[in-house]
Amino acid sequence: MTLRKKAASITMAIVAIMLFITTAIASPPKYVFFFLGDGMSNTQIQATEAYLATKYAVDNGLETGPKAGELNSAYLLNPNNRLKMTQMPVAGMQTTYDSFALMTDSASSATAFASGVKTRSAVIGMDNTMTTSYKSVAQLAREHGMKVGIISSVPLNHATPAAYYASVANRNLYNSIATQMTQTGYEFFGGGGLISPEGPAQDGDTNNNIWNMLGDAGYTVLNDRTSIMELKNNPKDKVVCINPWLQDGQAMPYAIDRPETNLSLAEMTDVAINVLSGNTGTNGNGFFLMVEGGKIDWACHANDAVAVIGDMIDFDNAVSTALEFYKRYPDDTLIVVTGDHETGGMTIGHATTGYKAYYDKLLGQKNSFVYFNENQWPEYKEKYSQAVCENSDTLNAANSMITLIQNAFGLNWEELSTYQQDRLSWAWYHSICGYDKNDSKNAHLYGGYEPITVSITHILNEQASIGWTSYAHTGVPVPLFAQGSDAGTFSGFYDNTDIAKKLASIMDIADELPIVK
């Protein structure tokens, strides 16, 4: 007789008793966290864990594996090198396509998991004919007396956060979205800034001064680290916390570019928890907090794996903050972590490396592609463009470029194959002297990004064994992780609209979704 048989009757009796106890005290979770890694799939997750395992080995003076290109599974299995999200007890998967697109956009996907509605790409909080508006789980939570917080590392009126408070026919109606934001009454907004806060983003948009409207609605806008962090000691409802430095398009900087005067996503989450739960305890009716790691997606669009990994770690640290809160209120807290779609066609393998992985190659990249484009490339281009384009003293320019790439990305020219050197040389020339953007080869190779920079990250990434196939979103199903009250509901393989439906049911805020506004 095996242990299983011996234990069966005892276990089953205990389970039955526990179920009775559990059902007796069952009630909806009071504190609900929804973490959304924009562009995050299994690939972004596994690449980050491989990076952490490799960094662990290198930092501790260990070989990454017995042979070159190997990675010891002991480092990968070490919980300290794992993301918190993959260690949560419940996992599920969701299909991400929208009404008509196998590759969803972030507006329609956010509408799906915020309101339970399949819609057309670019539409927020409305059906695919853009005639009916629907309530999000955040709005329903609000109606049930819960406090609400919305955090995003990208602008607060970008598609994902917008789906939690706005209904618009097009995600680019930024002023309209921000106008609806001012009318939410939500207790907390935090992260990036606002797009078009003082006028229409495009034809058909509203023409409001959002800053004035926020003030009129009783909101305080903070944008320095000290004031924002002070909310932990003196929480205050109705605040808009904007990170001091907005790097690109009103977004928080990439985590790997972030100066100490800025806030991490985890710090912003920690502040939000304090605001939503109050200074001395927790809000009586609980809260719903949505946290988006939005720049995972932006880095994936640009095919910059190190920037992706930096923001993945930053995002997971925010999850960690929620898990700390969970420890205090395990019976009343639900944490859900998922992505809205994969971005970039990122993979964990490349034709040039086969079965080998060299994530140590990634450790030399110091900043994101954006940082390089804005802070290092212009000076180089200014200095050498005449020489290169007129074909005079190009050797000096090339050597200077090789040094620059080595310093900024850790990419060693001597280690590159002829094919890689050729691609990099053409990209360098194209970035300096211009190129035909309509040429099909150039469009494929650069995707509209700065040729030299996207070629550097492509080659650096493939050296590590990371491939990319697109500059857009892709259609692969993405994982979901859950922990806490009713988390088991999220096991299985389901559609993204089911996420909103499961949340509404668990939170007891609606009998069924969608609910018309």
Place this chain on the structure above:
Amino acid sequence: MTLRKKAASITMAIVAIMLFITTAIASPPKYVFFFLGDGMSNTQIQATEAYLATKYAVDNGLETGPKAGELNSAYLLNPNNRLKMTQMPVAGMQTTYDSFALMTDSASSATAFASGVKTRSAVIGMDNTMTTSYKSVAQLAREHGMKVGIISSVPLNHATPAAYYASVANRNLYNSIATQMTQTGYEFFGGGGLISPEGPAQDGDTNNNIWNMLGDAGYTVLNDRTSIMELKNNPKDKVVCINPWLQDGQAMPYAIDRPETNLSLAEMTDVAINVLSGNTGTNGNGFFLMVEGGKIDWACHANDAVAVIGDMIDFDNAVSTALEFYKRYPDDTLIVVTGDHETGGMTIGHATTGYKAYYDKLLGQKNSFVYFNENQWPEYKEKYSQAVCENSDTLNAANSMITLIQNAFGLNWEELSTYQQDRLSWAWYHSICGYDKNDSKNAHLYGGYEPITVSITHILNEQASIGWTSYAHTGVPVPLFAQGSDAGTFSGFYDNTDIAKKLASIMDIADELPIVK
């Protein structure tokens, strides 16, 4: 008061009663199916469902979506266009890396989920120092009186099936593996043939005549459709059922190449079920049946999406056969479906198509890359090689090629971009007149495959919006689906070694794994 609250007390009471009933009759599942899609991840799954949804639209004279490149989600959500596996109630995810490789091989991954042991790539059923041998769940099931069946669409002594009965330091010791196969006593083997059945595959291998050994051990070898199918009416223990036509390397043909005189994986599975359960009912001690869709992987290596999809459908049809069995014995059956790793770095998005998908482009491909290479390309090459390589009358040769590609793959030359035409032209020239295989660009573009064929499938696939980054396995976590007795155990995110451990526990065949031989 919402419906949830009203329903809560009633539901909970029912659940509690049901749990008591369930625990009273709880016992290990008697009939355990383990389906292994080699090289199958979320991408292969979603690509297949998008193909089925598109084919449904085209077959019914419907537009795939309101605009070109769109795909109506109603077709994707239609259960008839979904794979059976994604409609199973339980989903989980597994990390696939082996002892030292982020990108596992099929030997070490199979050792993980068959025996619960992390090992080095190429090793089967042994630890990573190749000193200790371990038992597989199939061997343990056998020891507990269960019948055992092993099916693979690739050779029966290939890595994945081998891990269920053999222990060898290197997967290429094919004669040694087959020798161990003859000693199993397993009731059923089916699928492909044997590699090196009459002598050593390499130095260090055994030198046995496997056919003789199988006969001596009481096995009947069948290799015609009629005899194999007759087993459904007159089941017989200890049979080796080899598909009549072995296409490439002793494997069953790709599903899209299969003549009617051959067997599908579903038919082979159906025969196995009849053998293992007996003619008139089920075996008293139950059975364990492993079914590998091995050529999903082979098609992924070659970056041929249509061949992948064909074998995915064939594999899922085999799962369907098990689900039919499940309906007869729902309380006694467990079905698990998973992959061992992803292959090819396949993605659902490409730089050239952005947010659009055109899976209808795939509907014109009639056969696999192998079929083209073996049956269509040689004749063309013979006829035109002199003209092309000597640069005489190349226009005629090119036009003939364009027609051939259109007929065999549905690839329309006129629709290609300049960059795609350039790539195809070079590949055509290289395939006809030879090329430098050591050149880094050629290695990247062709991966050692026939240049023209791999370029055709690359371009056809990217037209549909499918990308590839590798010719090898990749390291992304893969999904697992389960249904039946104790299926819930497979929810969550875990390591591939945990699969064997969960199976051993559920089947009550071992207290813990691994178990030394």
